[in-house]
Amino acid sequence: MTSSPRGARRRRPVLVPVALAVITAGIGVTAAFGGLKEAPDEPPPKARPGEVVDQGEFRTQFIKAVDTVERSEFGQTKRYLNLVLKVTNTGDRTANVGMAHQAGQKWSPFAGFAGALVRMTPEIKQKYGPEAYVLSYGVKSAQLHPGITTTVVVQYELEPSAAAPTSVTLDVGRFVHEKVGGLLDQSRAWQIEMEEDADPAVPVVATQVTLPVRQEEA
Secondary structure (H helix, E strand, C coil): CCCCCCCCCCCCCCCCCHHHHHHHHHHHHHHHCCCCCCCCCCCCCEECCCCEEECCCEEEEEEEEEEEEEECCCCCEEEEEEEEEEEEECCCCCEECCCCCCCCCCCCCCCCHHHHEEEEECCCCCCCCCEEEEEECCEEECEECECCEEEEEEEEEECCCCCCCCEEEEEECCEEEEECCCCCCCCEEEEECECCCCCCCCECCCEEEEEEEEECCC
């Protein structure tokens, strides 16, 4: 028999678990092709025209989008894209129709019903944003009373010669009933649900709905 040279030690074989080897190899390949990437977010569920969408504080039916010309009380005519909705206040207090978000401004969770209309595509740029109002028997107001279904119009002014889009897609937020005070204040209020990790804060898009645009006379 021959013996090992003095001072030399036999190396023990090192066993690498198969799963660990596969993971390590996978990480190496991923790194070579640009690193790890997060999976894209799933798109929000889509609603059809006329379908009722549960927004928490409100149940909203997206009726239609119309390209129309209206005459003011002073005899002037203006062209608008009107979104016509049926809105039911499911809370126990009168709510405000609110204001749609203006580009460049911070989002407020207490902007009222229209504040949860997060985005419209294609965008119609306006200096002050669209007007939102309750329309009942030809009279405009800003109140949504509990348990009552009312017509809400969101109105975008169009240039007289501008081509109206053939359809518009709305990103719609929802409302949550959450605490509004500190540790000693347990009061709750309806507010627009906001993305947890976004800075600055932006609303959660809960639903998308696409409405064809048609022409109507006022």
